[in-house]
Amino acid sequence: MDQPETPVVAQFFLDPYARPGQKQQGSLVEAVVSRSRVLRTAKAPVQLPVFSIVLNQTPPVGDTPSLMTFTDLALLFGCVGIGLRIALTSAEYTAASGMEGIEMDALAVPVAMMKRFCYHNGTYIPLQSTN
Secondary structure (H helix, E strand, C coil), X not given: CCCCCCCXXXXXXXXXXXXXXXXXXXXXXXXXXXXXXXXXXXXXXXXCCXXXXXXXXXXXXXXXXXXXXXXXXXXXXXXXXXHHHHHCCCCCCHHHHCHHHCCHHHHHHHHHHHHHHCCCHHHHHHHCCCC
């Protein structure tokens, strides 16, 4: 991942596990910092986007791992789709590069695209713990 010739295009934070009383139920993908040329620095010509994916998976307990249902996996892939939309935008102004800068029906495209991977055996089967 730390290849000198490979540019960083975005960063993300993943919080996968439920913490009752500390987190709301459900999942959330949020742009923490949007891509922006206005907020550039001397070191970076463009402020890179940062997004968070917050899930509520059952945490591992002792030697028992945290396992995902197919629905959980589809939700994770959908969240990654939203994150990719945030990360890969080429808009250089915060108002256009965030979630507000795109029509709601277009927001569903990367979500649907990523969820389709869950139905592809080449993707799904290697992720199974029963292999």
